[in-house]
Amino acid sequence: MSTFVLVPGYWLGGWAWDEVARALRADGHAVHAVTLTGLAERAAEGGPQVDLERHVADLTGLLADADLREVVLVGHSGAGAPVTGAADRVPERIRRVVYLDSGPVPDGLAPIEQNPPELRAVIEAAVRDGWRYPMPSWPELAERGASLAGLEPEVLAAVAARATDHPFGALRQPLRLSGAGARLPKALVTCSFPLDRVRALIGAGHPWFAGMADPAWQLVELPTGHWPMFSRPADTARVLADLA
Template structure:
């Protein structure tokens, strides 16, 4: 049986994984969702100095505190950045890394590099105007839907997500990832692609071509960008299949 450490994406906490974690445990695995500094129940622990290194340290500390071995790290969306950093540092504690509708980051890459200069500037202005200079409020559904599929999220789930979301410490977006970033050669590498990402992979996007080749194993999940909310049971099934 596997030990999953479930890392949520931007604006989310461990709560977002609750239904998927419950279903994963019913398969006989250990499922441990965590909340990163500055978010959800740890919102008051964040500050202007909270950055990507902070979240990498959160993951490393969580694994050490729980004395975990043979860990399967699961990254959703933004969490790909700190999970990539942690995966390069965990050594033989790490058995597998799974990216959910996301992909590993290269050294020197940050979240702002994934968007246009204008979009990055818009976020900086939003942080300055309504985030005390260091927090990024969750954007509108219109903005989120322009870059990420909202498929499968009903009105109640959107309302719950909006109500429970907390502003993201912007340092986690602004800081670029420093090495090491490569897990050990024996670490299993898995990608779970949802609607939009599946399309990019099937279209043969050059920057993502390596994800369609060994040692990567790919699973497709026909739902939107938040599968732990829109398809929690199906995501748990794919996680179970990935480690079986």
């Protein structure tokens, strides 16, 4: 059996993994569903001081405090950056890193830099109080390319109702990597974009995908929308268990 640490994307808390965690635990796995600083039940800890390094420290602190080893570290969407940072800081505790419709952030770049300049400007304009990045509407997210496939209206409403403003420092701060986690086994589970497209980007040397040509990477497709923990939770659990 395996130990999973599940990290949700922007605006979500550990609650986002409830159905996936239930399925994994039913099969005997240990599961830690993380809520990062400033989100969900930890919203009161938010503020302009919360940045990407704080979220990396959330993960490394959990691994150390609970003495977790041989961990399958899973990052969904915007959690790709803190997961990459944690794998770099404590690679000895990690068995595999899994990016769920996500990906690693290269050394020296900030998560917001994944977006074209015009979208960065929209994101920055939406920030409130200098640090609160509220969840856009579902139509806005769909316009940005985040597929809503498989999400029923009642699910969309429930998720939006529980969403938390995301600390903007976690998007703005560049990620610094030592390279210590570079050789860890990694997997990309692509959900909302075809695997053929990923392979084309790898072949073209795209800076955010080129590293996936390394044999340390495994590429898997789980066709659904950008939030597979809501649209296909049982299948998400199955894919994660298979990768472990």
